[in-house]
Amino acid sequence: MLELSHDLMSPYCPGRTIATCPSPQARKLEAQILDQARSGQSRETIENTLVARFPDIRGYVGRPELVWGTAVAALVALTLLFFVARRWVRGTQRTAPAAASPDAAAVAVPGAARRAGGPAGSPGGPSQREIDALDDALDRVDEF
Structure with a gap:
């Protein structure tokens, strides 16, 4: 029964078992x-009697559902955080070339239209605004 005094917490010394408590009451x-x-x-009878007298004698009893x-909850939060971060990174990657230069989108579109085979001004080709933006961008490059 000495092991019972090593297993149960002392009501007289917080954080210590009955066996390790230096108190005379222990x-x-x-x-x-x-x-x-x-x-x-029996051990169970003795333990139940002590628990009736001192409710906190068992110490911390973990609750598995908790x-x-x-x-x-942590796994769900991490999963949501992962998807939000991934979406944020993908969103910044799509807007990064346009944010680097205001004319980057205008420069990229005419090349795509020419690859499609349409001449300038045709429905498949670049618009006049896109051509002007490209000229402005090339002028800025020439100034360097």
């Missing part, structure tokens, strides 16, 4: 546990 409680064991009481619930 020694008396340990003696009572030994007396009950010698009289033939642990699993926290783990599942």
Whole structure:
């Protein structure tokens, strides 16, 4: 029954077991546990009697639903964070070339239209505004 005094928390010394508590009251409680064991009481009976007297004697008893619930909530939060971050990165990658230069979109479109085979001014080709933007961009490059 000495192991019971090592397993249960002392009501007289917070954070210590009955066996490690230096209090004289803890020694008396340990003696009572030994007396009950010698009289033939089972460990469960002795423990239930002590818990009735001192509710916090068992110390921290973990609740599995709390642990699993926290783990599942953390996993869901990390998954959502991953998808939000991925979407944000993809969004910045799409807008990054346009943000680098105001005329970058105008420069990219005429090349695509020429690859399509349309002449300038035709429905498949670049518009006059795109051509002007390209000329402006080339002028700025020539100034360097």
